[in-house]
Amino acid sequence: MGQSCEEKYTQCLAYTEEALGKLKVVSDSLASEALLKFARDYYNDAKHYAEKGNYTTALEAVAYAHGFIDAGVLSGYFKIKGYHLKGIKE
Numbered sequence: 001m002g003q004s005c006e007e008k009y010t011q012c013l014a015y016t017e018e019a020l021g022k023l024k025v026v027s028d029s030l031a032s033e034a035l036l037k038f039a040r041d042y043y044n045d046a047k048h049y050a051e052k053g054n055y056t057t058a059l060e061a062v063a064y065a066h067g068f069i070d071a072g073v074l075s076g077y078f079k080i081k082g083y084h085l086k087g088i089k090e
Contacts, residue, residue, distance in 0.1 A: 009050060009059040016043055016066045022080045023069065032077035039068035 003011070020043060025032050042065035049058035072078035 005055040005059055006050075009046070009055045009062060012059065012062045012066065013043075013046060013050070016046075016062050016069065019066070019069050019080055019083065022082070023072075024079050025077060026079050027075075027077045029077065031075070032072060035068050035072040035075075035077060039065045039072070041065075042068065 020039065023036070025036065042061045046058045046061035046065060049055070049061060069078065069080075073080060073083060
């Protein structure tokens with residue numbers, strides 16, 4: 001049987017928290033600032049919804065947070081040591 005929504009949320013939140021903790025902004029711009037703000041805001045929203053017991057919305061919010069982190073890494077704005085994604089090389 002698969003993980004419950006709460007278990008998946010807990011796992012994803014920890015992974016996202018670790019990524020935010022290791023994240024280094026390497027290209028300071030309005031875009032990098034916006035991506036980081038969105039990631040942090042959605043991360044905080046996820047915790048808020050989880051505190052209310054709404055793990056479906058919490059999981060959706062943490063997925064958005066992680067998506068903004070991925071976008072920053074792929075765009076070359078962020079680096080995260082040991083991260084599964086690397087920036088796109090042109």
